[in-house]
Amino acid sequence: MSDDAAVRVKGLVKAYGGRRVVDGLDLEVAAGEIVGLIGANGAGKTTTVECVQGLRRPDRGTISVFGLDPRADSDRLRRLVGSQLQSAGLPDRLRVGEAVRLFGGREGQDLLERFGLDARRRSPFAGLSGGERQRLFLVLALVSHPRLVILDELTQGLDPASRRGVWAAIGGLRTQGTTVLLVTHELDEAEALCDRVVAMRDGRVLDAGTPAQLVDRHGRSATIMFTIPAGLPAGSLEQLPGVASVVVEAGRATVTGARAAIAEVGALLVHTGDIPGDLSVRVPGLEDALVELLEGATPIGAADRRELIGAL
């Protein structure tokens, strides 16, 4: 076990009313790492980070954050950890500038500028848009220069441009060496930001690794689409190594299979000497990989799976 772990969770169990929401979870986040906890609603992500924050008492298991116990050493720990909580608001009439002073002294000015809230310093919280509120919460999580930042549903309700802005800011944290634990069900967000992703379901870790590793392990299929050139012998696509299926519709082929099939189909097209102009290839991203991962997980009912994939 590495000594530079920012967060170390072993065998965490947490149940509400007899239902285990987190069920024997292990999690390690190295200092300076950006780790994403991903999974559908109800996977136990938020409960896990609430235990890490010391907001909930684990039924079983141990948690250490920078070597401290989140419950016993909460006062010391809270200076080291910045949190952006799901469903935690601010007083309606508290102004942006006042909130920053209340939560972090006088150092929030540049953060307000960085997150585009400088002009809103005198606005009351109730007058902010959803996106502005999210950005303010992020500023409040960062204002005390924490060593670990826990961000739960960070970009919920943000428009695409603000989302990119927030992502850039999180990327900036990496260069300062801040450790980030990100809870999300936005897989593109996890893919864009995280060094490592931990996929959860039913309170357990299904798999963990870099986004590329998860894609490698679980996102095996690729899709190649093109208009079939005249010189391509019928039935030749099905014969190619790695090809799982070929669907032809109105002269256009959709080939799915292993990623090696991309090269095989490409080689065949080069060989026929007629490369179609509409050739397109879709390789799996984290989202596809996770859908495969979650579909492959057992035991899992069909209804359950639909719900899970819908949530993803």
Place this chain on the structure above:
Amino acid sequence: METTVALVKTELKLMVREPLTLLFVFVFPVVTMLIIGGAFGTTPTRAFDWVNPSHWYVASYLTVVIAATGLIMLPVHLASYRERGVLRRFAVAGFGRWSFVTAQAVTGLVAIAAGSVVLLVVAAPVYGLPSAHHLAPAVAGFALGSVAFVALGVLLGTVLPSARSAQAVGMLAFFPSFLLGAGGPPPRVMGSAVRAVAGYLPLTWVTNAVRDPWLGTGSATASLVVVAALAVVVALPAARRSVLRAGR
């Protein structure tokens, strides 16, 4: 300590921006005192324990400020914080465990003090301020009553699930207390059943603890003991429930 001071300052600022607080703590007692205080003239009668009715009401209405703070302002404020997860945010942001309850106590007591000053400043030129027969017990009654109702307000705010329910319960507790225990008809003109009900209201005891020594209409000892006991009994669970702490 630092976070407590910051939170107290912020809560005081927010208090004066809250229309419900301004209305019930600062405006309502003054307006009703002006109306009722002039309704029975200035001639002492038996109904008013042989004191000037205007003075009787000026002394009584200080506790209307106390009731408005404890039964409306604080419960609604705290319940809305809990409803919106503001307390969770304070808890994880490293605010001291006692910072929030301290801020509520200070805010409540400041609201009562400020509301009372406004009331007396308005009353003075209109009805005149009654001279104090026994100043020390009257001040003690006012202080203990303030503490008891601030604690009651904090406790209600930690029990009621939402700002709306706090407002409903608060109003339901406030108006009977106001009418029977402080600002309504004097007990001597109440029917026996109503007077019996009034006798059970905490605000009645606080009003007696302030008004009797102030106007010299009776001994305040029993009232002071009851109000002090109420303050202790309510303050303990109120403080315990409003400590910033983690969940279960």
